[in-house]
Each structure stands twice: as C-alpha cells, then as structure tokens.
Amino acid sequence: MEKLFIIKIGGNVLDNAGALEAFLKDFATIKAHTILIHGGGKIATKLGEQLGIAANYHNGRRITDAPTLDLVTMVYGGLVNKQLVAQLQRLGCNAWGVTGADGNLIQATKRPVKDIDYGFVGDIKPENVNTKLLATLLQQNVVPVFAPLTHADGKILNTNADTIASVLAVALGKLYDVRLIFCFEKKGVLRDVNKAESVIRHLPRELYDQLLPQGVFADGILPKLENAYAALNAGVKEVLIGEAIDLVKNTGPETEGTLITL
Numbered sequence: 136m137e138k139l140f141i142i143k144i145g146g147n148v149l150d151n152a153g154a155l156e157a158f159l160k161d162f163a164t165i166k167a168h169t170i171l172i173h174g175g176g177k178i179a180t181k182l183g184e185q186l187g188i189a190a191n192y193h194n195g196r197r198i199t200d201a202p203t204l205d206l207v208t209m210v211y212g213g214l215v216n217k218q219l220v221a222q223l224q225r226l227g228c229n230a231w232g233v234t235g236a237d238g239n240l241i242q243a244t245k246r247p248v249k250d251i252d253y254g255f256v257g258d259i260k261p262e263n264v265n266t267k268l269l270a271t272l273l274q275q276n277v278v279p280v281f282a283p284l285t286h287a288d289g290k291i292l293n294t295n296a297d298t299i300a301s302v303l304a305v306a307l308g309k310l311y312d313v314r315l316i317f318c319f320e321k322k323g324v325l326r327d328v329n330k331a332e333s334v335i336r337h338l339p340r341e342l343y344d345q346l347l348p349q350g351v352f353a354d355g356i357l358p359k360l361e362n363a364y365a366a367l368n369a370g371v372k373e374v375l376i377g378e379a380i381d382l383v384k385n386t387g388p389e390t391e392g393t394l395i396t397l
C-alpha cells in the first residue's frame with residue numbers, strides 16, 4: 136500500500152503568518168501522497184465580529200445559523216482555502232482546493248436537533264466519502280486541500296475540520312497506508328495546558344480515560360482527541376498530535392508530539 140499523509144492544520148497556525156509559511160514549506164516537501172484539511176474557526180470569529188455575527192459554540196462546535204453559514208462558506212471555502220492553495224502552488228505543490236460538495240467528495244447529513252440545535256452543521260461518515268475520485272486525484276499527484284464544509288440536500292453545511300480529517304483517514308485507510316496528523320500551535324497534548332513543555336508523549340486510551348475526569352483536557356483538544364480515537368477504532372494505524380512544524384518535518388520515528396494509540 137502507498138503511504139498517505141492526512142494532515143489537519145488549525146486556526147491558530149492559520150492566523151500566524153510566520154508559522155503558516157514554515158508549515159507550508161515543510162508540507163510541500165513531503166515525498167508521499169498528502170491531503171491537507173484546514174480549519175479557520177478563529178478567522179471566521181474575527182470577521183464575524185466585524186459583520187455583527189457573534190460566534191456561539193457548544194462543546195467545541197460552532198452553532199451555525201443562516202448568517203453564520205454564509206460567513207463560514209465565504210471564509211473557509213473562499214478566503215482561507217484559496218490563499219492556502221495559492222501559497223502551496225508557489226511552493227511547487229499542486230494543491231487543489233475543495234469542499235465536500237465539490238465532486239461530491241463528502242456528503243453529510245444535517246445534524247438532528249436534540250438538546251441543542253446546531254443549525255447548519257453536517258455529520259459525516261466514511262461510507263459517504265468519494266474515495267474513488269480522491270484516489271484518482273492523488274494518483275495524478277494532486278494535493279486536495281479541504282475546507283471544513285460538506286453538503287446535503289443542496290445546502291452547504293459546516294463540519295468540524297478535525298472530524299473531516301478523521302473521517303477521510305478512515306475512508307482512505309482501505310486504499311492507503313494512512314498516517315493522520317493533527318497540527319496545532321502546541322508541542323502536543325499537554326498534561327498542564329499552561330505548561331508548554333508538559334507534552335504527553337504517548338497517550339493510550341487508558342491514560343486518556345484516567346486523565347479526563349481530572350480536567351486535563353478542555354475546549355478544542357476534546358474533539359481532536361475524540362476524533363483521534365474514533366479513527367484508531369476504525370482501523371487507522373497511527374495518529375499524531377503536535378506542533379505544525381515538528382510533525383511535518385520529522386515524519387519518522389523521531390517525531391515530536393503526542394502519539395495516540397488504543
């Protein structure tokens with residue numbers, strides 16, 4: 136099986152021009168198939184404030200009403216996605232910006248209303264990923280760059296970028312030897328979020344279950360870890376979480392960051 140790196144970058148890296156440039160330079164040198172998934176929650180929140188659209192989150196997920204859907208479609212599908220594609224093209228990487236609607240790459244279902252109405256948020260499953268088209272693009276040495284948007288019933292839906300990375304990893308794990316990497320601004324999953332060096336180098340499920348009730352994990356790291364374990368449970372061999380630059384530069388056993396295992 137050929138190797139495929141599925142790499143997600145989060146909002147704090149996107150928002151830092153220097154860190155982003157360094158990340159993209161390293162990303163463009165990877166000598167294997169790659170897919171990039173980007174977030175951009177922070178940028179959408181900032182631009183939303185200027186437009187009078189307040190951000191509203193529940194458990195790390197954005198509640199997406201109609202004006203917010205327009206906002207994130209413009210910001211993720213337009214501004215962030217196309218800027219990344221242009222930067223990667225300059226670095227010699229044949230990036231191709233997509234949402235889940237393009238080529239029916241990821242079909243979603245609108246999240247059903249339970250205790251919370253998340254609005255226009257899409258839930259996704261590996262079965263609804265168009266792996267055939269993705270494999271065709273990868274064989275042409277194209278690098279798909281995913282915005283965190285999917286579609287259902289003629290509508291764009293907002294979908295957490297970590298979830299897209301995890302679902303793509305599971306779906307493509309049947310065709311490729313997948314390595315799933317979540318890149319963010321910290322050196323890894325931290326034992327104390329205020330201590331940058333307190334990286335947990337190895338986080339097996341048992342240790343996660345032990346640390347969770349102690350309040351070690353909060354905010355955005357929660358969906359990231361949930362998505363990491365979901366991918367491993369579904370057969371993805373390796374998941375890493377860590378600082379953008381380290382992880383992409385050192386893709387061997389010496390990799391810095393947190394290795395997540397079952």
Ligand SMILES: Nc1ncnc2c1ncn2[C@@H]1O[C@H](COP(=O)(O)OP(=O)(O)O)[C@@H](O)[C@H]1O
Binds near residue numbers: 320
């Ligand atoms: N134990 C922890 N280790 C690392 N990050 C943590 C931890 N607990 C809470 N966090 C928070 O989770 C955030 C990462 O989630 P998020 O902001 O969604 O990442 P991304 O940049 O990928 O979008 C970190 O910036 C940090 O504030």
Ligand SMILES: CC(=O)N[C@@H](CCC(=O)OP(=O)(O)O)C(=O)O
Binds near residue numbers: 196
């Ligand atoms: C439904 C949902 O929560 N969608 C996310 C998609 C963006 C994202 O995941 O961005 P980061 O990776 O930068 O956090 C949001 O709108 O915030």
